[in-house]
Amino acid sequence: MTQGVSRRRFLAGAAVLGAGVGASALLAGCGGGAGSDGSLQVSNWTSYIDPGAVRRFERDTGIRVTYTEDINDNNEWFAKNRAVLARQGWIGRDSVVLDDWIANRLINRLDWAEPMRADRLSNRGNLLPELANPPHDPERRFSLPWQVGLTGIAYNRSITGREIRTFDEFLAIDGTTAVLTEMRDTVGLVMRATGADVTRPSAAAAEPAFTELERAVADGRIDAFTGNDYVNDLATGNLAAAFAWSGDVAQITRDNPDVRFVLPESGGLIWSDNHIIPKGARRPAAATEWIDWFYDPTNAARLTAYVQYISPVQGVAEELTRLGGAAARLVDDPLVVPTPDLLAEVAAFGILSEEDADTLDARFAALAGA
Amino acid sequence: MTGAMSTRSRRRDRSRDGTVMSPGGRAGRRVVNLAAAAGLLYLFLPIFVIVAFSFNAPVGRFNAVWNRFTFDNWLNPFADEALVDALLLSLRVAAISTIVATVLGTFLAIALVRYRFRGGEGINFLLVLPLTAPEIVLGASLLTLFLSPTLWLFNISFALGFTTIVIAHIMFLVSYVALTVRARLRGFDWTLEDAAMDLGATPTRTFWKVTLPLITPGIIAAALLSFALSIDDFIITYFVSGPSTTTFPVRIFGQSRTATPPQINVLSTMILIVSVAILAVGTLAGERRRRRTGL
Amino acid sequence: MSASVERDAQGRRRARWTPWLLLAPGFLWLFWFFYLPLSALLRMSLSTKPSRFAVPEFSWAWSNYEQAFSDYGSQFTRSFTYALAATSIALLIAYPVAYVIAFRGGRYRNVLLGLVVVPFFTNFLIRTLAWKTILGDQGAVVSLLRTVGLLDANEALLRTPIAVIGGLTYNFLPFMVLPIYVSLEKIDPKLLDAARDLYSNTWRGFRKVVLPLSLPGVFAGSLLVFIPAAGDFVNAYYLGNAKTTMIGNVVQDQFLVQNNYPVAAALSFVFIAIVMVIVAVYSRLLGTEDLT
Numbered sequence: 012m013t014q015g016v017s018r019r020r021f022l023a024g025a026a027v028l029g030a031g032v033g034a035s036a037l038l039a040g041c042g043g044g045a046g047s048d049g050s051l052q053v054s055n056w057t058s059y060i061d062p063g064a065v066r067r068f069e070r071d072t073g074i075r076v077t078y079t080e081d082i083n084d085n086n087e088w089f090a091k092n093r094a095v096l097a098r099q100g101w102i103g104r105d106s107v108v109l110d111d112w113i114a115n116r117l118i119n120r121l122d123w124a125e126p127m128r129a130d131r132l133s134n135r136g137n138l139l140p141e142l143a144n145p146p147h148d149p150e151r152r153f154s155l156p157w158q159v160g161l162t163g164i165a166y167n168r169s170i171t172g173r174e175i176r177t178f179d180e181f182l183a184i185d186g187t188t189a190v191l192t193e194m195r196d197t198v199g200l201v202m203r204a205t206g207a208d209v210t211r212p213s214a215a216a217a218e219p220a221f222t223e224l225e226r227a228v229a230d231g232r233i234d235a236f237t238g239n240d241y242v243n244d245l246a247t248g249n250l251a252a253a254f255a256w257s258g259d260v261a262q263i264t265r266d267n268p269d270v271r272f273v274l275p276e277s278g279g280l281i282w283s284d285n286h287i288i289p290k291g292a293r294r295p296a297a298a299t300e301w302i303d304w305f306y307d308p309t310n311a312a313r314l315t316a317y318v319q320y321i322s323p324v325q326g327v328a329e330e331l332t333r334l335g336g337a338a339a340r341l342v343d344d345p346l347v348v349p350t351p352d353l354l355a356e357v358a359a360f361g362i363l364s365e366e367d368a369d370t371l372d373a374r375f376a377a378l379a380g381a
Numbered sequence: 382m383t384g385a386m387s388t389r390s391r392r393r394d395r396s397r398d399g400t401v402m403s404p405g406g407r408a409g410r411r412v413v414n415l416a417a418a419a420g421l422l423y424l425f426l427p428i429f430v431i432v433a434f435s436f437n438a439p440v441g442r443f444n445a446v447w448n449r450f451t452f453d454n455w456l457n458p459f460a461d462e463a464l465v466d467a468l469l470l471s472l473r474v475a476a477i478s479t480i481v482a483t484v485l486g487t488f489l490a491i492a493l494v495r496y497r498f499r500g501g502e503g504i505n506f507l508l509v510l511p512l513t514a515p516e517i518v519l520g521a522s523l524l525t526l527f528l529s530p531t532l533w534l535f536n537i538s539f540a541l542g543f544t545t546i547v548i549a550h551i552m553f554l555v556s557y558v559a560l561t562v563r564a565r566l567r568g569f570d571w572t573l574e575d576a577a578m579d580l581g582a583t584p585t586r587t588f589w590k591v592t593l594p595l596i597t598p599g600i601i602a603a604a605l606l607s608f609a610l611s612i613d614d615f616i617i618t619y620f621v622s623g624p625s626t627t628t629f630p631v632r633i634f635g636q637s638r639t640a641t642p643p644q645i646n647v648l649s650t651m652i653l654i655v656s657v658a659i660l661a662v663g664t665l666a667g668e669r670r671r672r673r674t675g676l
Numbered sequence: 677m678s679a680s681v682e683r684d685a686q687g688r689r690r691a692r693w694t695p696w697l698l699l700a701p702g703f704l705w706l707f708w709f710f711y712l713p714l715s716a717l718l719r720m721s722l723s724t725k726p727s728r729f730a731v732p733e734f735s736w737a738w739s740n741y742e743q744a745f746s747d748y749g750s751q752f753t754r755s756f757t758y759a760l761a762a763t764s765i766a767l768l769i770a771y772p773v774a775y776v777i778a779f780r781g782g783r784y785r786n787v788l789l790g791l792v793v794v795p796f797f798t799n800f801l802i803r804t805l806a807w808k809t810i811l812g813d814q815g816a817v818v819s820l821l822r823t824v825g826l827l828d829a830n831e832a833l834l835r836t837p838i839a840v841i842g843g844l845t846y847n848f849l850p851f852m853v854l855p856i857y858v859s860l861e862k863i864d865p866k867l868l869d870a871a872r873d874l875y876s877n878t879w880r881g882f883r884k885v886v887l888p889l890s891l892p893g894v895f896a897g898s899l900l901v902f903i904p905a906a907g908d909f910v911n912a913y914y915l916g917n918a919k920t921t922m923i924g925n926v927v928q929d930q931f932l933v934q935n936n937y938p939v940a941a942a943l944s945f946v947f948i949a950i951v952m953v954i955v956a957v958y959s960r961l962l963g964t965e966d967l968t
Contacts (some may be wrong), residue, residue, distance in 0.1 A: 054624060057639035058442055076639055081627050083635040086933040093729070094528045095540050102540075103625040121686060136929070185830055187813070207511050228918055235835055235917045238638040243443035247833055248814045266440040365728050372934055377747065380921030381929035409878065417776035421791055424849065427806035428795045434809070445809055485702040488814045492698035504699065511710045513899070513955055515907025518944045519925045521931055522713035525720050525941060528730075552709040555702050613800055615910065616924075620931070633801045637914070641805070649798045656797035657790075664786045 045378045050075035052299045053106040056082045056284070058339070059158070062319035065094065068304050074297045084238065085193070087114045092289075101291045105298040112195055114285040115147035115362055125155040125288040131299040134306035137325045141354075142283065144308075154254035155302050156323035157281035161346065162196045163279040163358055165255035167245050169269040175252060177276050178204035182232045184328070189235040189244070190224075194375040196280060197236075197254055199360040209360045214367040221374060228378055236379040237281045245270050252350040257346040263348030272287050272346060274356050281357040311337070319347055384549050416442065428653070435646035442640035454643040462645045467632035468648055474543070474628060475611035478550035483604045485551070486558025487596075493559070494566040511556045520620030527621060541623030549621045550611045557610065558603040565599025605659070612652075721941035732938050740942035748926055748943060751949070755922040756795035758837065759906035763852075766901050767894065769845070770852035774893070775886075778860035792853050804843055804914045811839050811915070835917035843911035851900035858892030860886070895962045903951060923947050 056081045065078045082088050088109065092102045097276045109117070140153065148154045166175045170186050178201060179186065190197040199209045201220040208216065227233040237244070242259045244250040246267050260272035286302040288295050305311055307322070312330030315322040317337035328348050331338045339348045363371065434444055434461070438451040459465045487510060490509065493501065511519070528543050577587040615630035622631050721740055723732035795803070810817055811833040821827040833839050837859045867885060875881035909924030923943065929942035 052625075057636055077628075079625065081624055081635065083638055084933070086935070089625070090932045090935050091541055091622075097729075097731075098686055100540065103542075104833055105625070187832060187835060231919075233918070238639045239640075240443075242441075243445050243641075246441060246443065247446050247812055248833075249808075249812050263441050375935070376934055378918070379929075380751070380918040381926045381933075413772050414776055414780070416769075416772035420773040421788075423846070424792060424795045427803045427846070428798060430809055431798055431802055434806075445805075445812075485705055489702040492695040496695035498695050504703075507703070507706065507711075511706060513903060513951065514710075514714075514948055515924075515951060516949045517907040517909065517927050518715075518717075519710070521927055521940060521944045522717040523709065524931060525937065526709075526713040526716045528937075529716060529851055537904040548709055551705060552692040555705055559702065563707065607795065607931050613796075615800055616908075616935060619928075630799055630801055633805075634910075637801065637805060640724060645802065649802050652799075653794070653797050657794055660794070664790065667786070 020074065040167060048075070048077075050077045050105045051294050051301060052104070053078045053298075053301060054079055054082050054104045055157075057107045058185075059284075059318055061106070061313050062304075064310065066312060067310070068301065070298055072297075074300060076301070083109065084246055085110045088115060089116075090206070095289060096121070099291055101293060102289055105292040105294045106287060106291055106301055107287055108284050109375055110193070110195075110284060111145065111147055111282055111359070112368075114154050114283040114287055117287060117289070118148055118153045120365065123290045125290050125292050125295045126152045127155070127288065127302070128296045128299040131296055132303050133260070134303050137306045137308060139312075142323050145283075145359070147331065148285075154285040154287050157286050157302075157305070157359055158320035159283045159323050160282065160320045161274065161279050161281055161349075161353075162200055163255060163257065163272055163274040164200075164240070165245055165260045165270060165272045166252035166253060167248060167250070167267075167269050168271055170248060170251040174271070181252055181275070182227055184251050187234045187239050187244075188232065189237045189250050189253040191241075191254045191256075192236045193378065194371070194372055195360045196282070197255075198371065198375065199280045200254055200275070202228050203358070204275060206277070209280065209358050211361050212367075214370050217371060221371075221378075224378055254318075258318055260331055261319040261341075261344060261346045272333050274353070278304070279357045281354075281359050296307075315347060316341060318346075321347060321349055341362060398404045411516050412513065420585045426658065431646050431651050432653075435643055435650050437643055439643060444641045444643045453542075454647045460643060461642050463559065463627070464629075464632055464636075464642070464644055464648065467627050467629045470543075470626060471612050471629040474546050474550060475608050477547050478554055479604050479607040480609045481547075482551045482554035482558050482601060484604060484605050486555045487600055488561035489555070489559035490566055490598075494569070508556050509560055511553060512560070516553075516614075516616040519549070519553060520617040523552075523617070525566065537558055541621060542626045543623075545623065546618055547619040547624060549617050553614075553617060554607045554610060558607055561606060561640065562599045562605040566596060569595060600605075603661075609656070636654070682785055706840045717941045717944060720937050721945050723938045723941075725936075725938065729935075732921060737938060740938045741946065743939055744942040744946050748923065750919055751923045751926050752947070755906045755924070755947075755952075756950070758841050758844060758912075758922060759902050760921075761841045762848065762905045763898050763902045765841070765845045766852040767848050767898065770849060771858055771890075771894075771896065772857035774853050774860055778857050778863075789854075791858065792850055796850055801910060801914075803847060807839070807843050808834065808914050811842070827909075834915060835920070835921050837916070839915040840912050840920045841916045843935065844905040844908060847908075847911065848901040848905055851904075853896035855896035855900065856890055856893035859896075863889050889951065891962060895959070899955060899958070902954070907947070907952065 029313075038157055051074050053076055056076070059080070060078070065076050066072070069076055088107070095102045113204050114124075135151075135155070138151070142156055142159070143151060145151075164175055164178075164181050166181075166184070171184050175184070190200075195212075198217055199212070200222050201223055202212070202217055203208050203296065205219040205223060207220060214303070235250075236343045237253065239256070239259060240252055241253040241255060242263055245253060245255070245260075246263050255272060257272060260270065263270050264272065288298045292298060305314060308324055308326040309326035311322050312327045312334055316334060317329055318330060319341065331342050331348070333339075347351050434447070435454055436443055436450050436452070437447055438449050438453065440446065440448050454460075482594075493504065493508075502660075523545070524541075525539060573591055574587050575590045578584065582590065613630065614636065618628050619634065620629055622628060627635065633641075636642070636645065680903045719734055721742075722737050723734045724737045725732045728745075736747070773792065777785055779922060781788050809815065812818065813832050813834060818827065819832055821833070822829060832849065832876075833842075847873075850875075863886065867889075871881040871885040908926050909922060909928050912922045912925050914921050927940050927943050927947070930943065934940075
């Protein structure tokens with residue numbers, strides 16, 4: 012083969028390759044490209060908003076919204092977006108909803124969160140005072156809770172044959188049991204059972220909990236690690252019991268009264284999903300208006316009536332009553348409108364140091380078989 | 382391998398019963414038929430479930446427990462907008478990937494079958510290797526490349542999204558197309574081209590009037606296969622899809638963790654029906670052509 | 677094939693250039709998006725992260741490979757055991773199907789082949805989720821097995837190795853049926869007549885004539901089932917438990933959950949190396965060098 016051959020071959024190929032890449036880029040631009048129409052780009056978890064909310068927001072504010080339910084997992088979201096965020100690029104989103112711990116990472120460790128625009132926050136005063144100063148965002152400059160939830164144990168009474176009140180009783184169940192794939196929820200709940208303080212977590216404090224979990228997985232007292240899909244398995248009877256999030260269970264208990272949610276006697280966990288504007292967002296002001304709109308008690312009540320988690324907004328109980336019907340009945344559900352007694356039983360998982368988070372994540376993955 | 386008929390076996394008596402060519406005689410024949418029928422039934426078991434649950438009115442967010450029969454889902458097949466968007470994205474990805482991969486793969490196949498040149502064996506090996514690589518490795522390696530700050534040689538980096546999905550799909554389809562078309566081309570009589578040129582046709586005209594029509598069935602088969610593979614791909618797409626580009630399978634994976642509306646089953650059943658229709662039309666057309674040409 | 681170059685009297689030069697021009701675009705694509713990524717993966721597998729969120733740097737870090745072997749031995753073993761089991765079961769199910777279609781399908785051959793392929797026009801994930809419904813604890817299959825005593829009252833199918841292997845078998849079954857069918861269909865009918873004449877015992881006739889001639893199909897089908905089955909993570913995710921995770925689950929988790937790219941890359945490389953060795957040994961055993 013002569014020089015000429017390979018050179019010409021290369022040029023011809025490069026031309027074709029270039030044309031191919033160019034064509035796909037072009038198609039991406041006119042077809043699947045997000046944000047090309049200038050609307051507010053919002054990402055959220057599946058089934059985490061009431062169906063009419065986006066249209067009502069657009070009507071009230073004149074801001075057009077593209078709402079996408081494409082967050083399924085905090086870690087997965089981070090893995091997919093980190094490269095673009097690291098070079099200060101546009102991830103195609105003005106607004107995302109993520110857990111406390113990953114909010115902490117974005118706000119404090121990596122500086123990948125954009126502050127909210129204070130002048131657009133007319134309803135901020137409705138934030139429940141208990142949620143005003145979390146460790147990941149003490150002045151709430153970057154984040155506001157979307158919804159608040161509890162982590163406890165859910166079980167199918169018809170399979171367990173009895174009520175479950177403690178972690179030990181959970182382990183003793185003769186039937187399939189699952190814990191959550193979110194490390195902080197599972198380890199946190201077991202830490203409470205071992206008497207550790209979850210508000211100031213560390214690898215050392217989590218050690219007894221890990222020992223307990225490792226033993227339980229090894230001898231089959233814990234069978235599986237699940238995301239939200241435990242909801243389905245509990246209702247169908249594929250699971251006898253599982254570590255669970257309150258809102259999910261609030262939704263199924265009405266359909267299947269055998270499924271019950273309990274905070275273990277050693278205590279449960281409370282967490283929030285945070286609304287965050289990622290760095291590089293094109294419409295931070297509109298994104299601030301978006302979250303602010305949900306702090307209007309009426310809008311908040313409609314959201315709560317649908318998703319059945321705990322609202323971070325004051326005055327939601329009154330609005331639920333005004334909505335009437337099924338929504339009004341939620342006021343009596345302590346998982347949606349928690350009583351002070353219930354709130355006394357829960358604690359929030361604090362912030363882990365990065366080294367400890369690394370260690371515990373790896374150890375937890377090994378526990379789950381990956 | 383025909384050497385298996387060794388001298389040793391020639392000593393056997395001749396069989397009088399010439400009709401049964403299956404293990405264990407008539408009873409065996411029945412057993413084999415039964416096994417095949419059971420196999421086909423097994424293939425369709427989940428399909429029955431999928432279609433049945435498209436008529437279910439689920440209690441709660443997950444369509445997994447039979448509640449009661451309804452036509453509602455079929456009357457509102459596009460109720461889940463995000464799912465429809467995902468399906469449209471998948472169709473767009475499949476269309477573009479199929480076109481590009483079919484062109485590139487057909488070129489490869491023609492080059493390999495028609496010309497003998499040094500390095501042909503090596504080329505063959507390089508072409509087959511992507512097919513033996515597990516999907517998870519393909520996905521992981523592409524993600525590694527896309528995530529690295531610069532693509533080597535070109536100083537551009539890709540945000541995960543439409544472009545990266547299409548690139549990945551073309552990559553894994555090219556080898557499939559090349560091998561499928563090549564298999565069809567192997568029986569092709571290249572002297573027909575000579576005949577055309579002897580009769581005065583230019584090489585370009587020969588290609589369009591003789592070569593292309595003859596290899597078209599193979600190309601169509603490869604394109605259909607590509608389209609099906611692209612639209613169904615989950616593992617590779619899951620690695621290289623971005624936040625705003627959720628394909629149909631990626632959407633279903635996400636929803637399987639949070640809520641599965643019955644529209645998933647409805648749309649899947651629709652895809653199934655369309656595929657069956659395409660398959661039926663293709664089979665009938667092939668049948669008719671065979672009858673006409675008497676082959 | 678070699679004739680084409682000489683044949684084309686005035687096209688000698690063209691014949692020298694054309695094949696390379698035809699090959700170039702496809703191979704550049706494969707080079708850029710298959711071979712280059714593989715080398716990026718190799719590089720990554722020898723890198724270390726200077727800090728938790730930093731981009732990994734190349735540093736000849738063989739420790740990633742040590743970790744891949746020491747920490748994930750059981751997942752490797754499981755992947756290959758499950759894939760082997762799934763391949764064997766798929767072969768047992770697929771062979772009679774292919775055999776009946778090829779030899780007894782008559783004019784319905786194409787229809788029957790279509791039936792084999794049709795289920796796979798629904799999505800891979802939906803099929804697996806359907807299996808989850810079928811194998812569920814309250815489902816008909818489990819209650820039947822409990823009635824006949826094959827399962828104890830509190831035993832289940834879901835979240836067991838059986839369910840995972842069953843899912844793998846099902847999802848890749850057509851890849852076994854089609855190649856076996858193709859090789860059976862190619863068998864010359866005259867050869868079958870000869871076999872009938874030669875062997876009184878039809879089983880012997882099958883073993884001596886049909887089976888050997890179908891081996892290329894069996895070979896291709898086995899690889900087409902084994903490779904994707906070994907690398908799958910979806911079946912173990914939906915149908916398995918914490919003790920049935922496969923190497924695909926680990927790679928997925930290390931990449932997309934833990935963001936531990938170096939170890940994930942090392943795992944991928946070990947995995948693909950083992951697959952290549954298995955393919956090579958297998959093709960040597962069956963005496964087929966041609967993979968296609």
